[in-house]
Each structure stands twice: as structure tokens, then as C-alpha cells.
Amino acid sequence: MAEPVAGAPAALTRKDFESDQEVRWCPGCGDYSVLANIQRVLPEFGIPRENFVFVSGIGCSSRFPYYMNTYGFHTIHGRAPAFATGIKLARPELSVWVVTGDGDGLSIGGNHLLHAIRRNVDLQIMLFNNRIYGLTKGQFSPTSRLGMKNKSIPMGVIDHPVDPIGFALGAGATFVARVIDVDAVGLQEVLRRAYAHRGTAFIEILQNCPVFNDGEWQALEDRRTRADAGLPLEHGKPLVFGAKGRRRGIRIEHGVPHVVELADDADPVAAGVTVHDERVERPAYAFSLASLTPPDFPTPTGVLRAVERPSYDRLLEEQVATARQQRGPGDLRALLHSGDTWTVE
Numbered sequence: 001m002a003e004p005v006a007g008a009p010a011a012l013t014r015k016d017f018e019s020d021q022e023v024r025w026c027p028g029c030g031d032y033s034v035l036a037n038i039q040r041v042l043p044e045f046g047i048p049r050e051n052f053v054f055v056s057g058i059g060c061s062s063r064f065p066y067y068m069n070t071y072g073f074h075t076i077h078g079r080a081p082a083f084a085t086g087i088k089l090a091r092p093e094l095s096v097w098v099v100t101g102d103g104d105g106l107s108i109g110g111n112h113l114l115h116a117i118r119r120n121v122d123l124q125i126m127l128f129n130n131r132i133y134g135l136t137k138g139q140f141s142p143t144s145r146l147g148m149k150n151k152s153i154p155m156g157v158i159d160h161p162v163d164p165i166g167f168a169l170g171a172g173a174t175f176v177a178r179v180i181d182v183d184a185v186g187l188q189e190v191l192r193r194a195y196a197h198r199g200t201a202f203i204e205i206l207q208n209c210p211v212f213n214d215g216e217w218q219a220l221e222d223r224r225t226r227a228d229a230g231l232p233l234e235h236g237k238p239l240v241f242g243a244k245g246r247r248r249g250i251r252i253e254h255g256v257p258h259v260v261e262l263a264d265d266a267d268p269v270a271a272g273v274t275v276h277d278e279r280v281e282r283p284a285y286a287f288s289l290a291s292l293t294p295p296d297f298p299t300p301t302g303v304l305r306a307v308e309r310p311s312y313d314r315l316l317e318e319q320v321a322t323a324r325q326q327r328g329p330g331d332l333r334a335l336l337h338s339g340d341t342w343t344v345e
């Protein structure tokens with residue numbers, strides 16, 4: 001979240017956030033939908049364009065900053081969280097967004113992502129998960145499914161995949177959400193929630209790459225199957241999914257999820273279905289949600305976890321203020337020439 005700006009600018013529109021750059025993603029790429037929805041949502045926040053920064057690494061998704069009429073950095077592979085941390089610490093009043101992919105964020109950049117999340121730096125991190133390396137023509141990635149085959153892995157993937165949500169929770173993420181690229185309403189709602197969160201807001205975006213991994217999220221995207229394949233989360237509402245006549249719920253007992261069959265008119269809570277609580281302090285509940293995967297379970301979408309913990313930038317600001325109060329404004333030159341110094345002759 002950015003600091004409120006005194007004398008906020010005249011209302012902006014989606015057009016104001018579109019850059020003059022030609023968008024160079026393949027036709028049908030899921031990235032288009034994310035770009036359009038973020039451009040729709042940003043004007044609602046009422047802060048000037050120049051107070052937004054989009055920071056990316058390398059990959060198709062990482063072309064994002066070119067297409068935003070805001071400040072932006074297309075940085076180096078996997079390092080966007082490190083650049084974004086620096087920007088937020090130097091200019092805490094800015095709204096800083098990280099755009100990364102499953103390859104960029106979880107292969108070469110896994111270490112950087114981990115540390116931004118565990119520190120709870122006030123950033124919005126969008127991880128576009130298409131389960132392959134798109135830019136370099138379809139090599140398997142750390143999120144590719146076991147057994148997935150393509151030209152880069154003709155015998156099939158044997159690496160156990162990493163789950164981005166489980167990774168973020170393991171790093172201590174205070175806000176964790178999952179959305180589907182084509183779900184405009186869900187995407188916009190999560191973007192608003194992420195912006196309002198103080199600390200790292202981690203969003204996994206299930207993104208289709210029609211060229212190298214088409215249909216990876218089809219069951220969740222297709223109108224005919226999505227009611228059975230997905231579990232839309234709503235705080236305070238029971239975990240219910242399934243089309244009419246196939247209504248089911250999820251009961252989480254001692255961390256273990258079970259599917260509960262429900263008649264269309266049954267009261268899910270009376271039937272023992274768990275009520276979603278995104279504010280549970282201990283991450284075990286969110287981990288149980290993250291463990292819901294097909295074919296036995298639906299895939300949860302929406303906000304899995306939203307808890308409060310002081311952000312790194314806020315703590316650092318307080319530390320600097322305390323140091324200034326106790327020792328004065330400081331003098332870098334004097335510091336460098338103090339203490340254990342010696343002259344090499």
C-alpha cells in the first residue's frame with residue numbers, strides 16, 4: 001500500500017495507465033487479461049501514476065512494466081524482489097509491484113522471493129504461473145507437473161514441483177491469494193485486497209500459455225467444469241463447491257481435508273464443512289487449503305491468508321528515527337573515519 005497523497009490528482013482512467021508500447025505477447029496469452037485488469041483497478045486507488053512502480057525480472061510476463069504508463073524497471077533474471085525492496089526502502093510512499101513468472105521467481109529467483117516475503121516488505125508480488133518457461137520456448141519449470149512432456153523433457157518431468165502458495169506460506173507470507181487469469185472479477189477483487197494489505201501481498205496468477213503449455217488451467221477456466229474444479233474462498237463462508245446436483249464441501253480436521261457430499265439444500269455448516277477464516281494466525285490452516293489439489297480436491301481461489309505483521313520498511317523507518325533521536329542526524333564521512341581504521345602504507 002502507498003501512503004495517501006495530499007492534493008490527490010484528478011480522477012484517472014484505465015487509459016491513463018496504458019503506455020504507448022506495442023504489447024508483444026502471443027495472441028490469446030493470459031498475460032493480456034492481467035494487464036487489462038490491473039489498468040482498470042489502479043485508478044481506484046486515487047494516487048498519481050508516478051507513485052506506482054512495476055518491477056520485473058526476465059520472462060514473457062516480465063515485459064509488463066513496458067506496458068504500464070507508470071515508473072517501471074525490467075531488471076535481471078529473478079532479482080525483481082531485491083530491486084523492489086530497495087525502491088520501497090528508499091521511497092516508502094510509493095506503491096511497488098513485482099511481476100515475476102514461475103521460472104523467474106522460483107528457479108533463479110527463489111532466494112530473492114523468499115527473503116522479500118519473510119521480511120514482509122510492503123510489496124504486491126504477482127507470480128504468473130504458466131508452469132513453463134515461455135520466453136525461452138517452453139522448457140519445463142519448477143512448477144511443471146510430474147510427468148509433463150514436451151520437447152525440453154521428452155521422457156517426462158521427474159522433479160517434484162514446488163507449489164507457489166506453499167512456498168509463500170513457508171516463507172511466512174502475511175497475504176496469500178490465487179487467481180485465474182480470465183476471471184476478471186476475482187482478479188480485480190484480489191488486486192484491491194493486495195493493494196490494501198500492509199506487508200508482502202503474494203498473488204499466484206494461474207496463467208495460460210497457449211503456445212507452449214495450452215490448457216494447463218482449462219478445468220478452472222471452462223464454464224462447463226469450473227464449478228466442480230474450483231473452490232472460491234470467501235472469508236466467513238463455508239468451503240463449498242460443485243455444480244447443482246453435485247454440491248460438496250471441504251471439512252478440515254486436524255489439518256487433513258475431507259470432501260463432504262451435500263444435498264443442494266443442505267446446511268454446509270451443520271454438515272461439518274469448515275468455514276473459511278483467512279485471519280487464522282498459525283499458517284497450518286492455509287497450508288491445508290494449499291494442499292487441496294486435483295484430482296481429489298478442487299483448487300482454492302481467492303484469499304487464502306490475510307494476517308497482520310509489521311512490514312520491514314515500517315520497522316526500518318522506526319529504527320532509523322530512533323537512531324537519529326539518540327545520536328543525531330549522523331555524518332557518513334565521520335562514520336567511515338571512526339573506530340577501527342588504519343592506513344595502508
Ligand SMILES: Cc1ncc(C[n+]2csc(CCOP(=O)(O)OP(=O)(O)O)c2C)c(N)n1
Nearest residue numbers: 058059060061077101102103104133134135
Ligand atoms: C541469467 C539468465 N539465465 C537464463 C536466462 C534465460 N531465461 C530467460 S526467461 C527464462 C525463464 C522465464 O520463465 P518464466 O519466469 O516462467 O516466465 P514466462 O516467460 O513463462 O512468462 C529463462 C530461463 C536469462 N535470461 N538469464
Ligand code: SF4
Nearest residue numbers: 025026029060134209
Ligand atoms: S510464449 Fe506463452 S507466455 Fe509467452 S507471450 Fe506467448 S503465450 Fe504468453
